[in-house]
Amino acid sequence: MMSSSDASRHGYVLAVAPNGARKTHRDHPRLPITPAELARCARECLDAGASMMHLHVRKGDGTHSLEIEDYAPAVAAVRQAVGQALVIQLTTEAVGIYAPAQQMAVVRALRPEAASVAVRELVPTEVSGAEEAAEAEAGAFFHWMRDEGVVAQYILYDADDVRRYAALRARGVIPADGHWVLFVLGRYSVGQTSSPADLVPFLAVWRELGLDRSGIEWAVCAFGRQEAACAAAAILLGGHARIGFENNMLLPSGEVAADNAALLGAVRASVEGLGYGVCDAAALRRMTAR
Template sequence: MPAPTLITVAPTGAETAKADVPQLPTTLEELVETARRCEQAGAGLVHVHVRDPEDGHRPTLDPVRLRDTVQALRESTDLVVQLSTGGSVHDPLERRLTVLDAEPDSCSLTCGTVNFGDDVFLNPYPFMSELYVQAQEQQVVPEFELFDLGHVAALRRLLDQHGLPYGGKVHVDFVTGVPGGMPGTVEALVAGVQALPEEVTSWSATGIGRAHLPVAAAALAMGGHLRVGMEDNLLYARGQQVQHNAELVERAAGLATTMQRPPMTPEQTRELLGVKDRRTR
């Protein structure tokens, strides 16, 4: 039987302003409600950027808010909780390392610097290396974010230098279609997958904006997994804005089921990624 599909939901991100998209989940209550509905729709993992409602809903790496968010999601859902260590493009590197102190199940680890529209998403190798070692020590499973083919080579360097992550599994996510990164095309995704180190045990992909559906279809056809959510895509169809992240998860779950690769449960997701079970309930 074909392997089931991990559906990751990235509900918020750090770029879209709440004032421009009021339905974007930025408060803790909104995020918990979103996570619950997305879990019911077929998500196995939630990729979290935290916002501060008292500061215009801007992105924050405040340690108390990070820890409260992880705890609330863990108490309210069975989803694997992954915190972004990217923060926003304006967060200093040293602050981004403190994300692991919130004890998430997983964290993102972007494998290189990339132009991000008019900004620069800075990820020098010494920072990547330090983040990787800290994740190993704190038993947090990294998801290696690949925005370009050069990032695949950097992943190879990390594995050669530091060995396997905690849990022994290597999961990567191709983020395609970012202005400045690899294009959101089937050809680019195929090239990236073909270049992956043999240690990689699973991979997922997302297409930003209009690349959303083509990349999802290609990933499913190639045996990969999916990331969807309002961090990556605000339009459900031409002229139709996404009203809730669950809409995107439901569509991804439908595509996966049609391809005979139905959504993974959170328990299957934990096994796939080798995450430490920090739940106490």
Template sequence: MTSAPRITVAPNGARLQKSGHPAVPISGDELARTARACLAAGADAIHLHVRDDNGRHSLDPERYREAIGAVERAAPDMAIQITTEAAGRYEVADQLHLIATLKPAAASVAVREMARAPNLAARLYATAMDQNTQVQHILYDRSCVDQLQRWYADGTVCASQRDAILVLGQYAPPRAGDPAELPPLLQAATTADLRITVCAFGAGEQNCLIRAHQLGCALRIGFENNRVAPDGTIWSDNAQAVRALRTALVHQGKGCAA
């Protein structure tokens, strides 16, 4: 039997508002409550986005400190990863500033975004290495994998920074993830000797993640990518999505009960 997977919950993302789902966590207190509920449901880690006073995506280090502190108090056993997502608002210099100022334990970094300023990207990766921030490379397609391979070869990315997340489907224009996308992308990533997590957009999210687990990957689920259950109903909250994934894996004989 395949061992129980590591599950990260991504509860809010950069864009989702209360108008899109009333249970999306926006404030630090809401993120903390979500973290506690998702930990109880079977998640091991949380992927954090923070928002400004108008609910817009933010890379403000102080807002991250507040949110991280709230989550640590509410769910002390849950690992915390921040995002450096640009979301059309930030440049690589802003992303570097966040990493250097906050010194987070873990952060996701999109190869596609870093390619906008390779020299600053090299500084970001080196800074993360020096301060023991675990970088997770966001890979959307084969071109991202190829770029990461080139950066390993020329030293832009440190050789030990081997964590990555493969994204199935896309946000805009909307395209749901399909389990058939995973094998070729995973094969390309395997040649780079990467430790792989998988997330997926749309109502096929759970099927994509079950397939990813069968192929030995860690999993990420949550409202950042999807709010629709396999039967077409809407998840009541992130914890319900986490719990349903754990249950599905047990049913498949591919996981252990939380």
């Protein structure tokens, strides 16, 4: 597996998160919701440099869904549009609707190429005395993902989450390889806006615990108009970035982006003059292979 220190030589990953769980066409007319809209967005973002799509789907009433009957047509539409040129990563986000058993069940049923999982959702620290059972169930699921070739991306919201991820990995609850992580910058900041400085606590703990030598890749996502700046900081420090309307619709200028592809273009413009090149899906697959 490629180490983060080699990332600038081999390219950085741009993942697109084009819609999220809550936004609608009222927020932006080019926010993709239907399978056809997601397919169009996938083609546009592939052309703009994305190697992965982080996929949310909706029920018929527009609300968040983890249901197989909603995921299947969206995945099929994106695959028809771009083939294997994008890694499709399913979300397992609960959004206050789904329990861990349901979050895990949809991944087991669909067996996607990749899925994102929030450590604090699937391995809660307080479950009315049922912590050990919850941890064991989550651990079995994480190892199933690895064994089945479903690449997990563990979502970490703060430095304490990084410490917990490291402890779970050290105890074997989280496998040692076959996955990567996502640092969510600014989730708990005033106005839920991010700045590049928000990355510092994550990386301080990451290095303190020796995870910078683990071979595990990391990426960031960020909120607000400094999304591209946060992504650039991550890339310059050896990481990768997830960009898109899920968390932000503003260009660095403060103008509303025309579409998700425009946000990807802003990141590329900020780093490629420094010699950093975007990688394709094949490189991402090699990066996160067991």
